[in-house]
Amino acid sequence: MPDEHRLEEEFISQEAERRISEKLDGAEKIEIDVQTDLLKIVQGQADGVSVVGKGLAIKEDIRVQEIKLQTDSININPLSALFGQIELNEPVNATARIILTEVDINRALASDLIRTQMQNLELDVDGEIVSFEPQEIKVFLPSDGKIECRGRVLLKEKGNTRPLAYTAVLRPRTHAKPAMLESFNCTEGEGVSIELVTALMQKVKELMNLPYLKWEEMAFSIKDIKLEKGSLILLVETQVKQIPSSITELSL
Template sequence: MQDEHNLEEKVLSQGAEMMVSQALDEVEKIDINVETDLFKILQGQADGVSFAGKGLVIQDDIRVQEIKLQTDSIDINPFSALFGKIEFNESVNAIGHIVVTEVDINRALTSDLIRTQMQNLELNVDGEIVSFEPQKIQVFLPGEGKIECRGRVLLKEIGNTRPFAYTALLRPRTHSQPAMLESFNCTEGEGVSIELVTALMQKAKELMNIKVFKWEDIKFSIKDIKVEIGSLTLMVEANVKQIPSSLTELSL
């Protein structure tokens, strides 16, 4: 009986792994375990699904070093499950973590997907709209909970467009403290007004306080952030509508 139970889990798990692996551009390792048996399958039930992956690459330039999720009990489509395909009848909740490296972050920042979302960001500076177009952004993870950013942008003010470069040292929001900016320095250009710096800080605060992001049919809620030398770990809760099948969109 135990062998039969293991076989059912194995068939379902391998089917789910194949579906996800085929949708990714690259994957170093993936492990999906569906916890169920034939009787539960016929009832459309499973005790849970664990998802673990390493080196997952989406759209060439979006890479995740590690992801682990564990769902609670779920309702599944019994007919699809009998053919080795997992389809959720209802969305399920999961907990886990996501790890990205310094290299992963900088690779993503050069991707067309991220660059498109960051073009011509607008600031309200004392009632006047000033836009800035990022030219180059680099992120460094020196440890001690800190993130260093170095960037160059084009500031587009009324009747004037000029380059501006900066370095910033910040601490992201965690469960025990708010997002904090430790330092901000101009490294190129004529400098900026206090009003513009204030507007930039407000925009940075908004970005650092983002708590929810989506990865196809999974909505992640960030509960904590841990920054170590060379890597950043997001502790998350997730609401999963379906096991990702195309993994082609990453959005905030």
């Protein structure tokens, strides 16, 4: 019987791998393991799903170096599962370990897909609205546990628009330590006021202290961040109500 169960798992897992591979622009490795058997499939159940991927290219200039994901037990649509499509009947919890390289992060930040989603950041500075329009941003990941950002923005305040270039060095939040901004320097432009810097730091603090983030039908929280030379490692917990349509269609 165990061998029969394994054959059923392999059939569904391989069909899921085939469907996802067809929609990816490229993948060095993709392995999906649907942990179930025929009886559970008929009942719309699975003990869990694990995904291991390396070098996954998702549409234009979006690439993940490595991902390892494991779900809890799930309730699924039995007919869709037989054809390798996982449609959730109830929300499911999952944990993931994601590795992003410095090269891939910067390629994504420069892509039209991400740039079109970058919205102006608006701040209330002593009752006046000041906005930042991102023009360029690059991330550098040295081996000392820091993230360095270099960028240019258009700063709009008091009816005037002016360019501003900056460099910032920070240590991301981990399970043991809060996020720390080590330095912020203006490299081009007239600089910024102390009031504006204070409002910006308050906004960043609010964003970093959010208990979770939402994206379509997913709620996720970053539990830990680790830095290695040239790589960013995220440990993430998620609750998925349904597989996002933008994943299915591979359009973020």
